Amino acid sequence: MTIKVLGTGCKKCRELEQNVKMALAQLQLDVQVEKVEDIEKIMSYGVMSTPALVINEKVVSTGKLLSVDEVLRLLK
Amino acid sequence: MFEAFADWVVEDVLGVSVTSKFGGALHFFIYDTLKILVLLSVMVFVISFVRSYFPPEKVKQWISGKKKGVASVLAALLGVVSPFCSCSTVPLFIGFVEAGIPLGVTFTFLISSPIVNEVSLVMLLSIFGWKIAVLYVLFGILLAIIAGAMIGKLKLEKYVESYVFHIKSGESTIQKMTVRERLTYAKTNVIDIVKKIWLFLLIGIGIGAWIHGYVPEDLLVRYAGKESIFAVPIAVFLGVPLYSNAVGSLPMIEALMGKGVAPGTALSFMMAMTALSFPEMVLLRKVIKTQLIGVFVLVVTIGIIAIGYIFNAIL
Numbered sequence: 001m002t003i004k005v006l007g008t009g010c011k012k013c014r015e016l017e018q019n020v021k022m023a024l025a026q027l028q029l030d031v032q033v034e035k036v037e038d039i040e041k042i043m044s045y046g047v048m049s050t051p052a053l054v055i056n057e058k059v060v061s062t063g064k065l066l067s068v069d070e071v072l073r074l075l076k
Numbered sequence: 077m078f079e080a081f082a083d084w085v086v087e088d089v090l091g092v093s094v095t096s097k098f099g100g101a102l103h104f105f106i107y108d109t110l111k112i113l114v115l116l117s118v119m120v121f122v123i124s125f126v127r128s129y130f131p132p133e134k135v136k137q138w139i140s141g142k143k144k145g146v147a148s149v150l151a152a153l154l155g156v157v158s159p160f161c162s163c164s165t166v167p168l169f170i171g172f173v174e175a176g177i178p179l180g181v182t183f184t185f186l187i188s189s190p191i192v193n194e195v196s197l198v199m200l201l202s203i204f205g206w207k208i209a210v211l212y213v214l215f216g217i218l219l220a221i222i223a224g225a226m227i228g229k230l231k232l233e234k235y236v237e238s239y240v241f242h243i244k245s246g247e248s249t250i251q252k253m254t255v256r257e258r259l260t261y262a263k264t265n266v267i268d269i270v271k272k273i274w275l276f277l278l279i280g281i282g283i284g285a286w287i288h289g290y291v292p293e294d295l296l297v298r299y300a301g302k303e304s305i306f307a308v309p310i311a312v313f314l315g316v317p318l319y320s321n322a323v324g325s326l327p328m329i330e331a332l333m334g335k336g337v338a339p340g341t342a343l344s345f346m347m348a349m350t351a352l353s354f355p356e357m358v359l360l361r362k363v364i365k366t367q368l369i370g371v372f373v374l375v376v377t378i379g380i381i382a383i384g385y386i387f388n389a390i391l
Contacts, residue, residue, distance in 0.1 A: 008359075010163030039166055039243070039362070046248035048132045048171040049164045059249045063131060063164065064261065065268075 004034045004054040006042045012065045013051040020053065023071035078114075082107035101289030108281045108327050113274075116198045117266050123194040124262035130158045132168050133248040135185070140175040144228075147181045152220040155188025156213065165359040173236065173363075174245050180228020187376060188220035191351045194269075200346075203330045204339065208391070212343060215386075219347075219379040226375050227368075235368035276324030284327030288334060297336030307341045308384035312377060315348030325349065339391045344384030351376055 005020060007013025013035075020033050036042055036054075045054060049063030053074065060074050082103050086092050092099040135154045139147050165186070172182040192213050200209035253261070300307040318325055329342050357369055 008163060008166055012163065039170065040239075042167055043170055043174070043243045043245040046133065046171075046246040048136065048167045048248070050167060059251075061251065062133065065264075067264075 001029070001031050002034070002054075002056055003031055004036050005051060006036045006045060006047055006054060007051040008039065008042070009037055010050070016051040016053065016065050019066060019068045020071050022068045023075060026068070026072065027075060029075075078107050078110045081110065097289045101285040104288040104327075104331070105281055105285040108284065108330070109278065111202055112198065112277060112281070112326065113270070115202050116195075117270065119198045119201070120194045120266045120269050121262045123197070124265040125258055127157055128253060128258040128261050130154060131250060132158055132164065132171070133250050136171050136175050136177070136248070139172075139181065139185075140177050144178060144181065147177065148184050148221055148224055148228075151177075151181045151185040151224070152188040152217045155185045155220060156192045156217065158185075158189060163359070165356055166362050169360070169363045170240050170243055171245055173240055174243055178228055179233055179236065180224040180226075182224075183227045183372060184220045184224030187223055187351060188217055190353070190356075191216040191220065191347055193350060196346055196350050198326075203326065203333065203342075208339065208343070211387070212347075215383050216347065219351075219376070219383060223372075223375045223379050227371060230371065232368050232371060235365040235371075237363055237365065240363050273324065277327075280324030281327040284331040287328065287331035291331075291335055294336055296332060300332070300337040300341055302338040302340075302388050304338075304341075307338065308344050308388070309381050311341045311345035311384065312348040312380050315345045316352045317354065318349050338388045340384045340387030340389070343387050344380050347380045347383065348377075351380065 003020060003024075005013060005017045007016065017033060017035055024031055024033070042050065042052070045052065045059050047059060047062050051065060052062040053060050053066065053071070055074065061070075066074070083094065085106055086094050086099050086103045090102070092102060094100055094103045135151075135158050138154065139150055142150060169182060169186070172185065173179070196212075197209060200212050204212075298304070300311070325345075329337070329345065333339065333342055352373060357373070360369055360372075
């Protein structure tokens with residue numbers, strides 16, 4: 001499983017990264033969260049609104065700061 | 077309803093006359109806090125819900141491939157409804173340019189989107205009412221179209237950082253949302269925004285209440301009334317650095333208008349606050365060169381000043 005948080009470095013992006021980590025901890029999953037800040041890589045996912053969440057190379061959310069619960073639902 | 081509640085608290089509960097300076101200020105504080113918080117929550121909820129139907133990825137698809145004139149009007153209208161936080165400026169800009177959307181049209185979207193946002197709408201509705209709120213939206217859209225067209229005419233593509241043209245963006249996945257999810261999204265936005273601004277709002281209302289109660293009548297008419305030639309440009313220059321506190325300044329503007337500041341001056345102040353923000357310039361610098369940012373600021377500033385004078389003349 002791969003998880004990426006796409007974001008140019010704004011506050012919401014960092015908060016999303018934290019929420020994803022918390023969700024993973026709750027599920028006791030040992031997965032590294034990759035923070036993608038490189039604009040070229042962000043664009044390669046076709047994402048225009050950040051923060052975005054990518055699970056297994058699939059964009060599952062854009063432009064939203066997901067709560068821990070919402071991340072949990074997406075991980076299942 | 078809010079008026080009656082504020083009357084009741086000040087006169088009956090606290091036993092202060094609303095016609096006294098202190099009573100007037102207190103009344104203003106209670107009335108405005110209630111009115112603005114309720115209006116803000118309702119508006120943010122409704123607007124966020126509508127916006128969930130217009131993600132920027134979709135906007136890009138709609139605009140690209142259209143004739144320039146159509147694209148530009150469409151970009152201005154979609155700018156009003158599309159959600160876009162300034163931290164998405166860079167990916168948004170690249171996405172548009174990469175999709176072959178002309179530079180001028182991209183700027184039309186970038187200008188229209190922040191000018192007409194939920195915060196400025198709440199400000200307008202609570203201070204000026206529907207009529208002027210609608211005029212503001214119309215002029216905001218017009219400004220975005222004209223400023224974008226001018227930037228397009230000037231052929232400034234050379235000032236776009238060259239890497240922007242080389243980026244290949246992938247296929248956008250647009251998520252499907254259920255109505256329930258949209259409602260949750262809207263609710264989260266209300267909580268987010270209220271959490272972010274309540275302190276600024278209370279401080280702003282406090283200062284507004286003080287102005288309302290203690291600044292002498294007609295003092296400002298001399299400096300910022302309709303007859304004052306320089307009031308509009310000064311208001312615009314003061315507005316730019318106040319970007320993040322747009323809501324907090326609302327009650328101050330309301331109180332100042334009560335003391336004679338002309339409506340066009342107040343409106344151009346608000347437009348400057350929302351349309352030109354320093355943090356956004358810093359972000360834009362990542363994709364365009366300083367010269368183009370300069371042109372953008374200049375064109376928008378002139379437009380806002382013109383709107384200020386027009387409003388002062390017709391209202």
